[in-house]
Amino acid sequence: xxxxxxxxxxxxxxxxxxxxxxxxxxxxxxxxxxxxxxxxxxxxxxxxxxxxxxxxxxxxxxxxxxxxxxxxxxxxxxxxxxxxxxxxxxxxxxxxxxxxxxxxxxxxxxxxxxxxxxxxxxxxxxxxxxxxxxxxxxxxxxxxxxxxxxxxxxxxxxxxxxxxxxxxxxxxxxxxxxxxxxxxxxxxxxxxxxxxxxxxxxxxxxxxxxxxxxxxxxxxxxxxxxxxxxxxxxxxxxxxxxxxxxxxxxxxxxxxxxxxxxxxxxxxxxxxxxxxxxxxxxxxxxxxxxxxxxxxxxxxxxxxxxxxxxxxxxxxxxxxxxxxxxxxxxxxxxxxxxxxxxxxxxxxxxxxxxxxxxxxxxxxxxxxxxxxxxxxxxxxxx
Amino acid sequence: xxxxxxxxxxxxxxxxxxxxxxxxxxxxxxxxxxxxxxxxxxxxxxxxxxxxxxxxxxxxxxxxxxxxxxxxxxxxxxxxxxxxxxxxxxxxxxxxxxxxxxxxxxxxxxxxxxxxxxxxxxxxxxxxxxxxxxxxxxxxxxxxxxxxxxxxxxxxxxxxxxxxxxxxxxxxxxxxxxxxxxxxxxxxxxxxxxxxxxxxxxxxxxxxxxxxxxxxxxxxxxxxxxxxxxxxxxxxxxxxxxxxxxxxxxxxxxxxxxxxxxxxxxxxxxxxxxxxxxxxxxxxxxxxxxxxxxxxxxxxxxxxxxxxxxxxxxxxxxxxxxxxxxxxxxxxxxxxxxxxxxxxxxxxxxxxxxxxxxxxxxxxxxxxxxxxxxxxxxxxxx
Numbered sequence: 001x002x003x004x005x006x007x008x009x010x011x012x013x014x015x016x017x018x019x020x021x022x023x024x025x026x027x028x029x030x031x032x033x034x035x036x037x038x039x040x041x042x043x044x045x046x047x048x049x050x051x052x053x054x055x056x057x058x059x060x061x062x063x064x065x066x067x068x069x070x071x072x073x074x075x076x077x078x079x080x081x082x083x084x085x086x087x088x089x090x091x092x093x094x095x096x097x098x099x100x101x102x103x104x105x106x107x108x109x110x111x112x113x114x115x116x117x118x119x120x121x122x123x124x125x126x127x128x129x130x131x132x133x134x135x136x137x138x139x140x141x142x143x144x145x146x147x148x149x150x151x152x153x154x155x156x157x158x159x160x161x162x163x164x165x166x167x168x169x170x171x172x173x174x175x176x177x178x179x180x181x182x183x184x185x186x187x188x189x190x191x192x193x194x195x196x197x198x199x200x201x202x203x204x205x206x207x208x209x210x211x212x213x214x215x216x217x218x219x220x221x222x223x224x225x226x227x228x229x230x231x232x233x234x235x236x237x238x239x240x241x242x243x244x245x246x247x248x249x250x251x252x253x254x255x256x257x258x259x260x261x262x263x264x265x266x267x268x269x270x271x272x273x274x275x276x277x278x279x280x281x282x283x284x285x286x287x288x289x290x291x292x293x294x295x296x297x298x299x300x301x302x303x304x305x306x307x308x309x310x311x312x313x314x315x316x317x318x319x320x321x322x323x324x325x326x327x328x329x330x331x332x333x334x335x336x337x338x339x340x341x342x343x344x345x346x347x348x349x350x351x352x353x354x355x356x357x358x359x360x361x362x363x364x365x366x367x368x369x370x371x372x373x374x375x376x377x378x379x380x381x382x
Numbered sequence: 383x384x385x386x387x388x389x390x391x392x393x394x395x396x397x398x399x400x401x402x403x404x405x406x407x408x409x410x411x412x413x414x415x416x417x418x419x420x421x422x423x424x425x426x427x428x429x430x431x432x433x434x435x436x437x438x439x440x441x442x443x444x445x446x447x448x449x450x451x452x453x454x455x456x457x458x459x460x461x462x463x464x465x466x467x468x469x470x471x472x473x474x475x476x477x478x479x480x481x482x483x484x485x486x487x488x489x490x491x492x493x494x495x496x497x498x499x500x501x502x503x504x505x506x507x508x509x510x511x512x513x514x515x516x517x518x519x520x521x522x523x524x525x526x527x528x529x530x531x532x533x534x535x536x537x538x539x540x541x542x543x544x545x546x547x548x549x550x551x552x553x554x555x556x557x558x559x560x561x562x563x564x565x566x567x568x569x570x571x572x573x574x575x576x577x578x579x580x581x582x583x584x585x586x587x588x589x590x591x592x593x594x595x596x597x598x599x600x601x602x603x604x605x606x607x608x609x610x611x612x613x614x615x616x617x618x619x620x621x622x623x624x625x626x627x628x629x630x631x632x633x634x635x636x637x638x639x640x641x642x643x644x645x646x647x648x649x650x651x652x653x654x655x656x657x658x659x660x661x662x663x664x665x666x667x668x669x670x671x672x673x674x675x676x677x678x679x680x681x682x683x684x685x686x687x688x689x690x691x692x693x694x695x696x697x698x699x700x701x702x703x704x705x706x707x708x709x710x711x712x713x714x715x716x717x718x719x720x721x722x723x724x725x726x727x728x729x730x731x732x733x734x735x736x737x738x739x740x741x742x743x744x745x746x747x748x749x750x751x752x753x754x755x756x757x758x759x760x761x762x763x764x
Binding site: 228245 | 409410411509510567568569570571573574575577578580581582584585586587603606607610611613614617619622623625626627628635637638639642643645646649650653666670673674676705
């Protein structure tokens with residue numbers, strides 16, 4: 001990037017770190033004796049501490065949602081399209097908080113941090129974490145910042161599941177839940193894709209049962225395969241068709257196993273760049289958190305009962321070409337909220353980009369997102 | 383199976399083998415100096431040799447389409463639902479021929495047969511073969527059987543592509559083409575799935591650049607992964623949901639990486655049984671044949687021009703929940719045939735089973751299939 005930061009950017013940001021010494025009991029039955037959460041904030045918390053917005057990240061996301069960590073950064077945070085001065089989540093109005101989740105690989109306690117009880121890396125010994133565990137740990141972060149109630153909890157995909165879980169499990173602490181491109185639980189097909197990704201990682205001989213760091217290696221092939229597969233599910237058939245079609249890389253058929261079509265080249269590139277920045281044990285944990293998410297489970301599979309306690313108003317957004325979590329999956333949430341008599345807005349956005357659309361500056365999406373958040377801002381200021 | 387064979391079975395069948403010493407020039411520029419095709423036949427060829435039906439197999443299929451090879455066989459051939467006395471392809475009326483394709487792993491010349499020029503297994507040196515190459519080799523098989531013109535060429539999925547290619551490239555030799563659950567070419571998403579499957583196989587350390595047999599091993603993990611992924615694309619989300627839902631294998635969440643949901647168990651089983659019966663180099667070749675299939679390519683991407691030479695009448699069948707080759711893909715073929723003024727019937731079958739539906743005895747599908755083939759039989763006998 002150039003020396004001057006874009007005017008609608010939150011600018012240069014530095015992550016903060018929260019250390020918690022109180023043990024955290026997890027859904028899996030194990031306890032984290034202590035933990036760190038790394039997080040970023042944008043904007044200014046008002047005196048009433050009523051303008052705080054929590055951003056929850058998805059599978060491969062982290063705490064760096066907006067702005068730049070250095071002037072040398074080539075790209076801003078992962079949701080810079082939506083967060084900044086004058087943007088949908090307007091940092092002139094809101095104090096935005098985005099943590100890296102427990103089990104992550106960008107600084108929060110996870111497989112590649114030190115287990116204080118052994119003095120060694122957690123690696124595969126890091127406990128399975130759930131969406132509910134994340135919500136608990138994010139509530140501790142909120143406490144530490146003096147935020148009793150979020151003006152909004154916002155997330156896309158797995159992030160949307162966290163927003164929904166916040167509204168269900170800590171209803172008095174959420175004014176608005178924005179659940180984007182999410183689902184109330186994974187389908188068998190969703191779980192199947194995750195299982196293929198996990199199998200790819202675990203069967204890579206460099207995985208060493210998750211202790212690859214002790215062997216000074218990384219399960220590149222397995223993690224890369226998982227990412228390639230992920231990309232297929234993040235894009236729509238249509239988006240891939242528009243972007244790559246059947247275009248040949250060399251213009252001429254080679255009749256061999258080197259890259260023949262542009263789409264193969266794209267997948268190989270995505271795969272190799274991902275393994276440089278992400279951790280395989282974290283990938284496994286994130287897919288398990290997705291698989292297990294099912295808030296209706298303890299209500300006899302009745303989602304309406306599960307959302308009954310919600311006090312927040314909700315905005316649910318889906319995208320027409322998203323086949324990972326299709327609009328029908330969002331409508332399951334909408335139907336349950338309506339049946340339970342809750343206040344809910346729903347928007348299905350015409351988009352060709354598939355699941356990834358939730359990260360993109362699609363005009364109608366950003367307009368609805370921004371106008372909803374302006375209402376939230378009005379409530380905050382009233 | 384019991385000692386008595388089902389009445390509507392073609393019964394016990396024995397494969398035949400054709401050896402061809404005439405070199406076969408392939409699309410890739412290489413030549414097979416000689417080759418074998420293994421094939422099965424069911425029913426009786428009439429004196430006019432006008433009642434022959436060619437069955438083309440799909441990615442993991444072979445020449446054993448119907449009946450039993452021994453009384454100990456637990457399962458009949460892969461399309462036994464459609465081939466037999468009184469079935470859609472009625473062996474009381476038709477002489478049915480089904481070869482294993484070149485590059486296959488069930489007896490026809492392919493990666494795990496001996497290269498006559500080196501005296502060693504072909505392995506990865508077996509040339510890339512295309513749908514057009516298969517059609518050429520199947521025409522040689524037809525010649526050897528004295529069949530000048532097929533009453534019908536029939537196939538599902540990659541088999542349907544062969545049926546379409548037969549009608550296009552050897553128009554005077556096909557009376558009817560039955561193209562089931564196919565597409566006129568792969569989409570970028572289809573190619574992407576194939577590329578993930580290939581990457582899984584090739585990155586398995588047991589692959590040894592395709593020379594695994596020399597190392598007395600098999601790339602089980604990679605081939606198994608490819609098959610798991612294949613299964614996801616063969617089934618619909620709905621079918622997986624109906625069959626497995628989110629059912630837990632042990633009835634209780636374990637919070638670990640062993641099989642948690644039934645769908646995981648199913649995929650692992652499918653994966654491990656497939657690697658016992660299929661060859662990794664053949665899998666690679668089959669996915670490449672799929673990727674390259676694109677009969678409109680040499681007609682400036684105009685499928686109508688590509689099908690102009692067709693003399694056969696066609697039946698095109700698709701299945702509502704097939705997302706690998708959706709009904710829209712079949713309609714591309716139908717539209718081109720109609721634009722070119724050809725005789726075409728089209729049926730979209732309501733089915734929840736996804737792409738795999740083409741192998742299943744779905745009543746409306748079998749009725750349409752049978753009634754079309756009865757018309758074909760009438761033409762043969764008229």
